[in-house]
Amino acid sequence: MPTTATLTPSVTAPAAAGAADAGADAGPELHIPLHTLKGEQRVWADRLIAAFHGRPIDGVEWSLKFSMAGLVGNRFLLGLDRRNWGGIDFAALPRALAIPQGLWVRILQDMDHARAIFFAYEPDAAGAGTYRVYVEFMPAPDALRRHGVLPLGCGYKWHPATGREAAITTYRMRHLEDRAAFDAHLQPFLAGLGNPVVRAVATDIIGAASGLADPAGFMFLEVDEADTRRESFTVTFRGADLPLRAHIPDLLRVAGSFALAAGDVLDFFVPDEPRSIYSLAAGSARDGNEFMTVYYD
Secondary structure (H helix, E strand, C coil): CCCCCCCCCECCCCCCCCCCCCCCCCEECCCCCCCCCCCHHHHHHHHHHHHCCCCCCEEEEEEEECCCCCCEEECCCCCEEEHHHHHHCCHHHHHHCCCHHHHHHHHHHCCCCCCEEEEEECCCCCCCCEEEEEECCCCCCHHHHHEEEEEEEEEEEEEEEHHHHHEEEEEEECCCCHHHHHHHHHHHHHHHHCCCHHHHHHHHHHHHHHCCHHHHHHHEEEEECCCCCCCCCCCCCCCCCCCCCCHHHHHHHHHHHHHCHHHHHHHHCCCCCCCCEEEEEEECCCCCCCCEEEEEC
């Protein structure tokens, strides 16, 4: 396991509801370990964190992506519930994060109907990495039950160093009435995975989560992008506490199936910070390569 991470400036958790002073009783600080990032990648990661430093952040999520294109870690996402938007200077964000004007117009339009917004950073082999904004609508349960599937939101991705748009991703949320419906809908997605190790590990992790909570309460998302080969699914394990540490051997098996070094995987984990797997995604990436991503918080 790696040595303790170098920590960025902390992102402060929101004050307790009803507190008279917004800075009072703020709770523990949220640290973001970015110890493997250096140079330009670290500059852009820290720039995103600086834009929200001391602001009311509702949570941080990390993720690790495996594919034949390589291993991508130190991906992180900051969540902002709509009730905390008043503490954010949104007008300053396009300049601070180099958001292309056309994307920012679309993001603002989506925000009119959104329940939450998420800002993310992802390093890449080419240089600075990418920023992403996810705008989440979260359909009402009755409407989702009635229609079966509804839009959950959109993700907007760009290269801040160049101002070039990278992708617009759409997310649809599927209503699955009970465990049997969940299992039946999931099976074709798992069967469609060509990598047998990815298929087996995804099955095992989703099965472990289903043993801890009713999968009818999970979020089942179907994901695609116009004009790319992206087609994947994401399962978010609401109600299940799935320790990341228990599944590190599974992740090393996935790494091996993509010819990725086990040491590179272990370098992303901070040994004194226990995490829980929050969701799992798998399928075809925009470049056509099969992938699996685990998200943890």
